Amino acid sequence: MLKLEENVSLKKYNSFGIEVFTQNFFLLTETSQLKELYSQYQNRPIRIHGGGSNMLLTHDYEGLTLVIGTKGISVLREDEQSVFVEVQAGENWHEFVLWCLKQNYGGVENLALIPGSVGAAPIQNIGAYGVELKSVFHCCEVFDLDTQDFKTFTKETMHFGYRDSVFKNKYKGKYIITSVCLKLQKTPHSLQLSYGDIQKKLEEKTPTIQHVAETVISIRQSKLPDPKEIGNSGSFFKNPILEKKHIDTLLQKYPELPHYPTPSGAVKVPAAWLIEKMGFKGVRDGDAGVHSKQALVLVNYNRATGNEILALAQKIQKAALEQFKITLETEVNIL
Ligand SMILES: Cc1cc2nc3c(=O)[nH]c(=O)nc-3n(C[C@H](O)[C@H](O)[C@H](O)COP(=O)(O)OP(=O)(O)OC[C@H]3O[C@@H](n4cnc5c(N)ncnc54)[C@H](O)[C@@H]3O)c2cc1C
Structure with missing residues (x-):
């Protein structure tokens, strides 16, 4: 029988440094433990963590957080x-x-x-x-x-x-x-x-x-800000890929907009440029913020909750849709 820990804080298991709790916790050190773990925890929710550097945790987890710690x-x-x-x-x-x-x-x-x-x-x-x-x-x-x-x-x-x-x-x-x-x-x-x-x-x-x-x-x-000093998950949004017609319209209004053709004929635009243009670079809402040197990186200055960071992300997405007719997709997994 594998021993699961109970009511564990995930603060040190996510690079945003968000404090949420998981009902059960297990650090997997041998791949062979997986079968036993799954039969022991049958039909209950299990969530996988690696280094926690591409996730925004928005609430406590009523299930088992499985951190993959196998080495070799x-x-x-x-x-x-x-x-x-x-x-x-x-x-x-x-x-x-x-x-x-x-x-x-x-x-x-x-x-x-x-x-x-x-x-x-x-x-x-x-x-x-x-x-x-x-x-x-x-x-x-x-x-x-x-x-x-x-x-x-x-x-x-x-x-x-x-x-x-x-x-x-x-x-x-x-x-x-x-x-x-x-x-x-x-x-x-x-x-x-x-x-x-x-x-x-x-x-x-x-x-x-x-x-x-x-x-x-x-x-x-x-x-890039070091997550050990200031909580973040790297690029929060993906760089949007636009149809030629869309970029042509935008270039009429913003001729300085950087854009890079992709093999499919569509055009990639830096999300950081859009966010900066909308005036969000360096903006801070409580402890949630947009980094002052890199507009694509949302940060947790200290005690922001996942929902506060998410609310700021949604504000940016809404503004991008209104101003550029662009849907900014998140690169980070919202959990
Ligand atoms: C400062 C900073 C800079 C970054 N720069 C870059 C960059 O330049 N390029 C880039 O691509 N990314 C970048 N990232 C994002 C991140 O580093 C990558 O996405 C990385 O691969 C995430 O690994 P992780 O183990 O932390 O994943 P986690 O955040 O732990 O997990 C991410 C997702 O994968 C799932 N998962 C994790 N491990 C497994 C597994 N073994 N099997 C199945 N599912 C799993 C999780 O459930 C979750 O949905 C950056 C992040 C930070 C904080």
């Missing part, structure tokens, strides 16, 4: 160019990136310093500085909550998109990702330097994956 990294196979690495879901993503840098395995250096667990990384296809997880993803092992069996999802079955995968849509809440297998590069590495300020900031003429990661880390540290 192993090389499955390798050839001249590539290495297949299996990582347990509870490994910290950034520590895994550091491990790759130490082994000189390329492919994840642009994704340095993204908070959270390896198991959550495929769910929203984490991305930064021109690279998304899908570029190194090979497959993942999952626990099926209906059948309580394990199965494998290959890259083709994940339907990765911009901050999106099947686990955010069709299979939301149906599986627990227990491990992820990535295909990483041995030398020579192909580097992605074209995005943001990476190229400008890189001093080396022949950069390595380690230089790229250092540069990404220093850019991120200068731009």
